Amino acid sequence: MSSLITAPFSTATGADVKVRFCPSPTGLPHVGLIRTALFNWAYARHTGGSFLFRIEDTDAERDSEESFDMILDALGWLGLTWDEGVNVGGPAEPYRQSERSHIYLDVIEKLKASGHIYESYLTGEEIDVRNKAAGRAVQLGYDNSERDLTEEQKAAYRTEGRSPALRLRVPETDITFTDLVRGEITFPAGSFPDFVVVRPNGQPLYTLVNPVDDALMGVTHVLRGEDLLSSTPRQIALYNAMYEAGITKFIPQFGHLPYVMGEGTKKLSKRDPEANLFHHRDRGFIPEGLLNYLSLLGWGLSADQDIFTMEELVAAFDVKNVNPNPARFDQKKADAINAAHIRLLTLDDFKSRLMPYLQSAGIVGATLSAEEDSILTAVAPLIQERLVVLSEAPDLVSFLFKTADEIAIEDDAKAGLPENTVEVLIAAISALEKLAEAEFKTETVQAALQAALIDELGLKPRVAFGPLRTGISGRRISPPLFESMEILGKAETITRLRAFAVAA
């Protein structure tokens, strides 16, 4: 074996590109994780290459099936489809690391045989003691002192009942690679010691299985979070060992995506609610809006367009244009992007996306009655441009699905009422009563009220219509008034205004 890096880097650029998403199923799907999935997906779709999905569940302590299901749920909701991997299959099955132990065993044997990994019997405490005795900083870690243990020394350790961990013999050379988003990066020789790849109990660690799987699965581009940047030279060392042992033909290209920050200068923590992808779905983000915003975390379509479709993203996306500096998750910007995408929806599409939110708020039933459907059809266009997130819809439209006696007047609506509210209501009721049932339409209602309240009583529109709005909806803010009255119909409108006049 050599002490240099002799393996070549992947030269894939087109349909031969293979990227992957390989989360470990712990906890809730984090928006940063999903952004990573998105960029990998987009790069595969852009290049015409393939997108692989693997699960890294080698940590039985922390992994959970619920978390695994949530990741699947998230990818499915967002439409990030993969070509190879979990639930899809492919040439490198299986795609869950927990089912690949025999494969790692084989690789470990080859690496042992080629002399790239060696037995290490020292415990962490013993290493600290050695460092202190040698006047070496404890933080420097292992001192590579067991590289050339004799068979006698190993036998002696074993007699003590010890089992060895396995460490990779790290080449004593600078390690340089060209990061797709950051350019050339060099880690000087000696930046890190020989590291453990297999536990004394035979369990391989992430440091081994991640590169092994990428190598065996033919991954050409590793696009991942910046937190993995400093482990990249270690992985390159391992790739080189695998190359020399005949296990792989190349080292993938690496691109380290910037962090997703929360408020201040800290990484968006798993504890922050906005870190949870499903928090946004529950609030009523639509996939188009969330995906668009997430893609803006470190990337941009062009200098003057930040609302775009996934097709546009795929056509334009290249890792090379990803920004190296950390991106802050800005809820207000995200909301604005989502609102823009809601407005872009066709009316039918918008209606159907509203359904789950109306249903879970108990405003409509599991299946829509004919009456509910016609109300929804009528009100949808009125609220489409008013929503930032879909979960705002129930509060805005619930009054249309209720009966007069179910309307409660909200406090802020009461506070905004003018002195002459009752007078306004009486005048409005008498004007509306003159309209025939059949002509109770937006335009005629508006004309009648305009004439009675603005022209005759000389009221300001705000004073005239405020009480009516509150009367029919119980709220200070509502969808457009006259349209709402048309939806309610003459009888219901007047009933509500009367009831409100009595109460006021």
Next chain:
RNA sequence: GGUCCCAUCGUUUAGCGGCCUAGGACACCGCCCUCUCACGGCGGCAGCAGGGGUUCAAAUCCCCUUGGGAUCACCA
């Protein structure tokens, strides 16, 4: 502490030596539209972290400083 990464308006981003009197978007503030809230339109506020170089010319290239962040596990 060792090693590595990052640095343009409040936020995000354009800029890859002259097109920069630094452009856009979100946020914010006015005004217009208007039955509320929105949408839409118009206008405004606001930035190259600091210092040295290189160059006829630097936001852009180099160095240093400062500030932020990551990583140094028998976690992933």
